[in-house]
Amino acid sequence: MSLxxxxxxxxxxxxxPHGQVEKVIGGACTYISWAASYFTENIHLVSIVxxxxxxxxxxxxxxxxxxxxxxxxxxxxxxxxWSGRYHDNMNNRDTIITDLNVLADFNPILPESAKSAKYVxxxxxxxxxxxxxxxxxxxxxxxxxxxxxxxxxxxxxxxLVEVIGRVDLLTINDEEAxxxxxxxxxxxxAQAIHDMGVQxxxxxxxxxxxxxxxxxxxxxxxxxxxxxxxxxxxxxDTFAGGLMGYLANTDDISMxxxxxxxxxxxxxxxxxxxxxxxxxxxxxxMGEIKERFSKFKHLMYFDML
Amino acid sequence: MSLxxxxxxxxxxxxxPHGQVEKVIGGACTYISWAASYFTENIHLVSIVxxxxxxxxxxxxxxxxxxxxxxxxxxxxxxxxWSGRYHDNMNNRDTIITDLNVLADFNPILPESAKSAKYVxxxxxxxxxxxxxxxxxxxxxxxxxxxxxxxxxxxxxxxLVEVIGRVDLLTINDEEAxxxxxxxxxxxxAQAIHDMGVQxxxxxxxxxxxxxxxxxxxxxxxxxxxxxxxxxxxxxDTFAGGLMGYLANTDDISMxxxxxxxxxxxxxxxxxxxxxxxxxxxxxxMGEIKERFSKFKHLMYFDML
Numbered sequence: 263m264s265l266x267x268x269x270x271x272x273x274x275x276x277x278x279p280h281g282q283v284e285k286v287i288g289g290a291c292t293y294i295s296w297a298a299s300y301f302t303e304n305i306h307l308v309s310i311v312x313x314x315x316x317x318x319x320x321x322x323x324x325x326x327x328x329x330x331x332x333x334x335x336x337x338x339x340x341x342x343x344w345s346g347r348y349h350d351n352m353n354n355r356d357t358i359i360t361d362l363n364v365l366a367d368f369n370p371i372l373p374e375s376a377k378s379a380k381y382v383x384x385x386x387x388x389x390x391x392x393x394x395x396x397x398x399x400x401x402x403x404x405x406x407x408x409x410x411x412x413x414x415x416x417x418x419x420x421x422l423v424e425v426i427g428r429v430d431l432l433t434i435n436d437e438e439a440x441x442x443x444x445x446x447x448x449x450x451x452a453q454a455i456h457d458m459g460v461q462x463x464x465x466x467x468x469x470x471x472x473x474x475x476x477x478x479x480x481x482x483x484x485x486x487x488x489x490x491x492x493x494x495x496x497x498x499d500t501f502a503g504g505l506m507g508y509l510a511n512t513d514d515i516s517m518x519x520x521x522x523x524x525x526x527x528x529x530x531x532x533x534x535x536x537x538x539x540x541x542x543x544x545x546x547x548m549g550e551i552k553e554r555f556s557k558f559k560h561l562m563y564f565d566m567l
Numbered sequence: 568m569s570l571x572x573x574x575x576x577x578x579x580x581x582x583x584p585h586g587q588v589e590k591v592i593g594g595a596c597t598y599i600s601w602a603a604s605y606f607t608e609n610i611h612l613v614s615i616v617x618x619x620x621x622x623x624x625x626x627x628x629x630x631x632x633x634x635x636x637x638x639x640x641x642x643x644x645x646x647x648x649w650s651g652r653y654h655d656n657m658n659n660r661d662t663i664i665t666d667l668n669v670l671a672d673f674n675p676i677l678p679e680s681a682k683s684a685k686y687v688x689x690x691x692x693x694x695x696x697x698x699x700x701x702x703x704x705x706x707x708x709x710x711x712x713x714x715x716x717x718x719x720x721x722x723x724x725x726x727l728v729e730v731i732g733r734v735d736l737l738t739i740n741d742e743e744a745x746x747x748x749x750x751x752x753x754x755x756x757a758q759a760i761h762d763m764g765v766q767x768x769x770x771x772x773x774x775x776x777x778x779x780x781x782x783x784x785x786x787x788x789x790x791x792x793x794x795x796x797x798x799x800x801x802x803x804d805t806f807a808g809g810l811m812g813y814l815a816n817t818d819d820i821s822m823x824x825x826x827x828x829x830x831x832x833x834x835x836x837x838x839x840x841x842x843x844x845x846x847x848x849x850x851x852x853m854g855e856i857k858e859r860f861s862k863f864k865h866l867m868y869f870d871m872l
Contacts, residue, residue, distance in 0.1 A: 279751070350751065446584070446655065449794045470775035473792060482866050484787035487778060489754045521869040555871060561787050562867045564826040566860060 263404070264304040265510040266376045267294045267503070268395050269385020270365060271309040271333070272342040275358075276538060279350055280492045286539035287319050288344065290385030290409070293496040296543045297503025297530040298383075299326035300551060302510040306376035308332030308395070310368045312339035322544070331373040339364040352491055353468060372398045381510040382406040383502055384429070389414055389421040396428050405515050407431035409502055412438050427459040430515075433502055435466045448473065452480070462520060464505070466498055474524050481521045484561060486532040486554070493538045497531045500543065504530030529554040568709070569609040570815040571681045572599045572808075573700050574690020575670060576614040576638070577647040580663075581843060584655055585797045591844035592624050593649065595690030595714070598801040601848045602808025602835040603688075604631035605856060607815040611681035613637035613700070615673045617644035627849070636678040644669040657796055658773065677703040686815040687711040688807055689734070694719055694726040701733050710820050712736040714807055717743050732764035735820075738807055740771045753778065757785070767825060769810070771803055779829050786826045789866060791837040791859070798843045802836045805848065809835030834859040 274288030291309045298305055305328045313335055324330055345359035368391060377400045384392045386409045396406070408429040414422045415438065426432055426442075432455060440446055443454035448465060452475035455463050465473040469491075471484040505527035512519055529551060536542045579593030596614045603610055610633045618640055629635055650664040673696060682705045689697045691714045701711070713734040719727045720743065728747075731737055737760060745751055748759035753770060757780035760768050770778040774796075776789040810832035817824055834856060841847045 352751070446657075447792075447794055447796065449792045467775065470772065471787075471789070480792060480866060481869065482776075482789035482792075484776070484789065487752075487754045487785060487787075489752055491752065518870070522871070525869055559869075559871055561785060562869075564786065564830060564864075564867075565823070566827065566864055 263302070263380040263510045263513045264306065264378070265298055265302055265381045265383065265506055266306040266308065266372070266379035267291050267298070267383045267385065267506070268308040268370055268392075269294065269383075269387060269499075270342050271307075271311050271315065272344060272365075274495060274539065275343075275345040276493055276495055277347040278352065278493045279348065280490065281538065283538045285343070287316075288496060288539060289342065290499040292323075292540065293499035293534065293543070294383055294385060294503035294506070295323055295328050296326065296540050297500045297527075297534070298507030298510065299323075299328060300530070300546060300548065301504070301507030301526065303327040304510075305329065305507075306332055306373070306379055308370045308372060308376060310334040310336065310364050310370075311341040312364050313337050315341045329373075329375065332370070332376055334371075336364045346495070348494065352494055370395055378402050380404045380513070381506055383506045384408045385499065385502075386411050389418050389425045392425050393421070396425065404513070405430045405509060407433065407502065407506060409433045409498070410438070412441055415441050423458060426455075429460060431462040431464065432460045433464045433466060433498070435468070439463070439465050464524065466501065468494070468497070472501065472524060472528060474520060476517045476520070479517050481517075481524060483521075483524045483528045483558070485528060486557060486561065488532065488536065491535045494535050495538075496540070497534050500534035501527035501531040503527070525555060525558050529558060568607070568685040568815045568818045569611065569683070570603055570607055570686045570688065570811055571611040571613065571677070571684035572596050572603070572688040572690065572811070573613040573675055573697075574599065574688075574692060574804075575647050576612075576616050576620065577649060577670075579800060579844065580648075580650040581798055581800055582652040583657065583798050584653070585795065586843065588843045590648070592621075593801060593844060594647065595804040597628075597845065598804035598839065598848070599688055599690060599808035599811070600628055600633050601631065601845050602805045602832075602839070603812030603815065604628075604633060605835070605851060605853065606809070606812030606831065608632040609815075610634065610812075611637055611678065611684055613675045613677060613681060615639040615641065615669050615675075616646040617669050618642050620646045634678075634680065637675070637681055639676075641669045651800070653799065657799055675700055683707050685709045685818070686811055688811045689713045690804065690807075691716050694723050694730045697730050698726070698733075701730065709818070710735045710814060712738065712807065712811060714738045714803070715743070717746055720746050728763060731760075734765060736767040736769065737765045738769040738771060738803070740773070744768070744770050754785075769829065771806065773799070773802070777806065777829055777833060779825060781822045781825070784822050786822075786829060788829045788833045788863070790833060791862060791866065793837065793841065796840045799840050800843075801845070802839050805839035806832035806836040808832070830860060830863050834863060
């Protein structure tokens with residue numbers, strides 16, 4: 263099935279305890295598309311870049327069967343740029359620079375072919391932009407997922423809640439789930455967020471894994487403990503990409519299949535953090551991905567006597 | 568099989584967002600013994616209290632088949648007292664009062680019957696006291712577990728590492744694992760701690776669950792998401808009690824059985840936090856415990872296609 267992803271394509275400069283990289287490829291849409299491309303073909307990417315963005319990088323996505331018709335290239339414009347520094351424990355980071363550049367005027371126009379995508383992943387963007395994408399869809403979608411962050415809860419809560427009410431799956435972190443719902447217990451937060459109209463809630467907990475809530479069931483996927491985490495940037499988007507790619511491929515949105523999709527997302531995220539930028543994601547084999555699935559199964563498996 | 572537990576029996580005064588209790592029953596040994604008593608008989612408790620400690624509470628433990636021969640009651644002495652206040656998110660707490668009282672002179676003398684206990688759980692105490700217990704054991708133990716904390720790493724690291732080298736299982740939290748090993752990755756930390764002589768390392772992550780490492784395998788048990796956490800006090804000790812009680816009952820220290828034991832500990836801890844003090848732990852049925860085992864299995868289960 264087809265997957266539409268809307269979000270950023272960007273440059274990142276990143277410093278972690280394991281090194282430093284300047285102006286490498288980043289952006290939610292980039293991570294989502296790469297991760298999803300291991301599971302499904304027929305991906306539509308809708309984003310905006312300046313003409314400073316390397317054509318070679320875009321061509322690589324085309325080779326992964328990503329339809330780039332919806333990528334606006336602004337001539338004379340500069341691509342979105344983010345720069346950050348991670349603390350020693352990798353759980354916290356400081357943003358050093360956020361240059362919106364062409365993203366400030368991002369007004370996504372969906373190509374005709376993307377309007378009927380069965381699966382849609384809306385990356386973290388202003389709720390108004392996310393809403394405009396929803397308005398352009400033809401209504402035939404099977405599952406629409408949305409990612410957001412505390413920043414929009416601080417400055418545009420009403421608009422955000424309205425957009426959330428129109429999607430089927432929401433991905434946020436634990437603090438954001440508490441802020442959005444006003445509840446301290448994640449179980450109660452999930453109930454409140456389901457009441458906003460969301461069928462599935464995925465709470466991302468970084469190195470502590472992810473929780474999936476339906477209205478009457480829950481599932482816990484750990485993060486795979488790794489010998490070395492080089493750079494956590496993009497892990498959340500990679501998780502979303504693996505999850506949505508898996509769903510688009512299997513075309514089954516039952517809770518049982520959502521659980522497998524969460525593991526697919528967790529597996530892809532565990533690769534993402536092993537290197538800077540998309541380096542690790544660009545060089546994966548299906549054998550490596552299947553092996554990692556098995557590692558998750560083993561990590562979580564116990565037989566009851 | 569017999570289980571020996573050495574640690575505190577105490578009073579706690581606790582404030583959480585869900586209420587406040589004054590001078591309720593607490594202490595590592597108390598939580599460990601209660602939790603273990605649902606899985607095994609023949610528990611030996613070695614601790615110290617003042618004569619201010621209610622006889623009724625001690626009798627309840629005797630009724631749970633806990634041998635109290637090793638409990639020293641200091642006439643005219645006051646029991647260990649701790650008072651703390653939890654922050655809104657329950658992950659952080661401030662200690663308000665720590666009155667060691669009789670604990671300051673705790674010099675545990677093992678009764679003859681306890682020296683051959685097959686399973687031993689050393690609660691968090693000064694490494695010197697833990698060492699003196701190890702010196703009194705008859706050497707026939709099948710598994711010795713030890714709990715400790717960052718405080719001893721700060722002031723008595725050498726003594727602590729020596730004691731750790733003499734036990735089979737260590738329980739600490741993630742920050743402590745990093746401090747003890749000097750490694751930021753938990754996988755590397757586990758390797759370093761195995762090199763200290765420990766066969767099994769359990770990293771407690773509170774609301775994020777627990778990780779179990781053997782030298783060549785690992786297992787992740789989530790914490791059960793709960794509608795309401797009333798008071799996290801004693802959860803770590805309850806976890807250890809469930810784990811050790813399960814091991815003593817099954818008498819199998821293979822990695823596969825350790826995984827089940829970790830779930831037993833997690834299940835008992837999930838009850839502990841549902842009320843203040845030992846209130847919830849005192850009123851459990853085996854049916855409730857089995858039901859919670861099943862909830863963990865369900866929370867972690869996915870079928871691979």
